[in-house]
Amino acid sequence: MEEKRIYCKGCRNGCLLKITVKNQTILQVEGNGCRRGISNAQKQLELTALDPAPDAAKK
Secondary structure, eight states: OEEEEEEOOSSTTOOEEEEEEETTEEEEEESOSSTHHHHHHHHHHHHHHHSOOHHHHHO
């Protein structure tokens, strides 16, 4: 299991989300002030999974 912390961009509140992930599946989202936080967490994790690692981009 892994914990990630990201700032939500779903609305103007900018909540700090604590996301618990296992095998690229979200188990829990904490810190969201509205429902948009959960869907935004999923979107942001999908985007980071598509981005290459910083070292891979340099090669």
